[in-house]
Amino acid sequence: MIFGCIADDFTGGSDIASFFVKGGLRTVLFNGVPSDQTIPEVDVCVIALKTRTQDTQEAVKVSLDAIKWLKEQGAQQFYVKYCSTFDSTPEGNIGPISDAVMEELDAPYTILCPALPVNGRTVKNGCLYVHGVPLHESSMKDHPLTPMWDYDLARIMEPQSKFTSMKLPKGLTKEEAEEFIVKVQQENASSPFYIIPDFEKEEDAEQIVQLFGNLILLTGGSGLAEPLAKMYQQNVETDEFGRSNSKVILLSGSCSETTRKQIEAYSQSGGESYFIDPMKLLSGEESVEKIWNVIKNTDESILVYSSDTPENVKLIQEQGKEEVAELLEKTTAELAALAAEAGYHRIIVAGGETSGAVTKRLGFTSYHIGESIAPGVPIMIPTQDTSIRLVLKSGNFGDTDFFLQALSRT
Ligand SMILES: Nc1ncnc2c1ncn2[C@@H]1O[C@H](COP(=O)(O)OP(=O)(O)O)[C@@H](O)[C@H]1O
Numbered sequence: 001m002i003f004g005c006i007a008d009d010f011t012g013g014s015d016i017a018s019f020f021v022k023g024g025l026r027t028v029l030f031n032g033v034p035s036d037q038t039i040p041e042v043d044v045c046v047i048a049l050k051t052r053t054q055d056t057q058e059a060v061k062v063s064l065d066a067i068k069w070l071k072e073q074g075a076q077q078f079y080v081k082y083c084s085t086f087d088s089t090p091e092g093n094i095g096p097i098s099d100a101v102m103e104e105l106d107a108p109y110t111i112l113c114p115a116l117p118v119n120g121r122t123v124k125n126g127c128l129y130v131h132g133v134p135l136h137e138s139s140m141k142d143h144p145l146t147p148m149w150d151y152d153l154a155r156i157m158e159p160q161s162k163f164t165s166m167k168l169p170k171g172l173t174k175e176e177a178e179e180f181i182v183k184v185q186q187e188n189a190s191s192p193f194y195i196i197p198d199f200e201k202e203e204d205a206e207q208i209v210q211l212f213g214n215l216i217l218l219t220g221g222s223g224l225a226e227p228l229a230k231m232y233q234q235n236v237e238t239d240e241f242g243r244s245n246s247k248v249i250l251l252s253g254s255c256s257e258t259t260r261k262q263i264e265a266y267s268q269s270g271g272e273s274y275f276i277d278p279m280k281l282l283s284g285e286e287s288v289e290k291i292w293n294v295i296k297n298t299d300e301s302i303l304v305y306s307s308d309t310p311e312n313v314k315l316i317q318e319q320g321k322e323e324v325a326e327l328l329e330k331t332t333a334e335l336a337a338l339a340a341e342a343g344y345h346r347i348i349v350a351g352g353e354t355s356g357a358v359t360k361r362l363g364f365t366s367y368h369i370g371e372s373i374a375p376g377v378p379i380m381i382p383t384q385d386t387s388i389r390l391v392l393k394s395g396n397f398g399d400t401d402f403f404l405q406a407l408s409r410t
C-alpha cells in the first residue's frame with residue numbers, strides 16, 4: 001500500500017478518496033478501522049473517522065489507532081485529511097491530531113495544506129480563502145459547529161498545536177525552498193514543525209508535490225491527492241457499477257449557504273421537499289415516524305432537510321448546541337436506515353457530520369469509489385451491497401443543481 005489516510009469526517013474521506021482514484025490509484029474507503037483484517041489489494045486506504053468535533057483526547061486516540069493499523073497494513077506514506085475550510089474551533093482537533101501523528105511517525109516536519117483550488121479554496125501568503133473571500137469572512141463564520149474566526153493558518157494553529165507553523169516564503173525556486181527548510185530544521189533543533197505552502201492554482205500542486213510529496217506525513221484537504229497519486233503513474237480505471245433504477249431519498253443536515261441554495265434550486269425545479277423543524281422535533285410534535293410517513297406517501301423522490309439560515313440555527317441552538325445537532329443527526333440517520341430497508345437504494349446526503357451519522361447507522365464498513373457528481377463528491381458503492389448508491393456531499397461542495405445531478409447520475 002502506498003498511502004494510508006485518515007479523514008476527520010466521512011465526506012472528507014470520500015472527497016479525498018475520489019481524488020486518489022482520479023489520479024489513478026486503487027483506493028478503498030473504510031468507515032472506521034476495519035475489524036476484518038483481510039483488506040483488498042489497494043494502493044490507498046482511506047479511513048473515515050468522526051474526529052472533527054469529537055472530544056480531543058478521544059479524537060487523538062482513534063486517529064493514532066487508525067495510523068498504527070495502516071502502518072501494520074504496510075502503508076508507506078500517511079495523510080491526515082481535514083477540511084478545506086479548516087473547520088475547527090480554537091480548541092479544535094486538527095493541531096492535536098497532526099501533532100500526535102507526527103510524533104508517532106517520527107516525522108521531522110510536515111505541511112499544512114488545506115487548499116482545494118478546484119472548489120475555490122486557496123492559500124495565499126499562508127492565509128485561507130474561500131472563492132477569494134478570507135475564510136473568517138466567508139459563510140464559514142456561521143458554521144453551526146465549527147465557526148471560523150481567522151484566516152491565517154499559522155495563527156489558527158497556535159492555540160491548537162504544540163509545534164511551530166511557518167509560511168513557506170513566496171516565489172522560491174525548488175533549491176531555495178529546500179535551503180529554507182534545512183534552515184528551519186536547524187533553528188528548531190529536533191522539534192517537529194509545520195510548513196504552510198501557498199496553493200492558489202491547481203498548477204501550484206506540482207511544486208508542492210516535488211518538494212513535499214515524499215514526506216512520510218502530509219496533512220491537508222484533498223487538493224494534493226490527485227497530483228500525489230499521479231507521481232506513481234498507475235492509471236487504474238474507476239470501477240464501473242452502472243446506474244440504479246431504485247427509489248431515491250435525499251437528506252440534508254447541512255446549513256451551508258451552498259446547500260441552502262441547492263435546496264432552493266431543487267424545490268424551484270418542482271422537486272418535493274419536507275422541512276424537519278428542530279423545535280417541533282425537540283417538543284415531540286415531530287418524530288421519525290411522522291416524517292417517514294410523509295416520505296413513504298410521496299410518489300416522487302423527496303428531499304428531507306433541516307438546513308436553515310444562520311439566524312434560525314443560532315436561535316434553536318439556545319436549546320443546546322450539541323443536543324440539537326445530535327438529535328437532528330440521529331433523526332436523519334434513522335430516516336436513511338428506514339429508507340434503505342424499504343428499498344430506497346439511492347441515498348443522497350448533504351453535510352459532513354450528517355453523513356457520518358448516516359453511514360454509521362447504515363453500518364456498511366467499506367466502499368468502492370465510483371464517478372464523481374461534483375469535484376470531491378463521488379458515488380459510493382458499499383462492498384457488502386453493490387445495489388446501493390450512496391452520495392455524501394460536503395456542505396460547501398457542488399453546483400446549484402447538485403441534487404438534480406445526483407438524481408440523474410446515480
Ligand atoms: N436547523 C438546524 N439548526 C441547528 N443545527 C442544525 C440544523 N440543521 C442541521 N443542524 C446540524 O448542523 C450540523 C451541520 O454539520 P454538517 O452535517 O457537517 O454540515 P456541513 O457539511 O455543511 O458542515 C449537523 O450537526 C446538523 O445536525
Ligand SMILES: O=C(O)[C@@H](O)C(=O)COP(=O)(O)O
Nearest residue numbers: 011012015083084352394395
Ligand atoms: O475538505 C473539504 O472541504 C471536505 O472534504 C470536508 O471535509 C467538508 O466538510 P463538511 O462540509 O462538514 O462535509
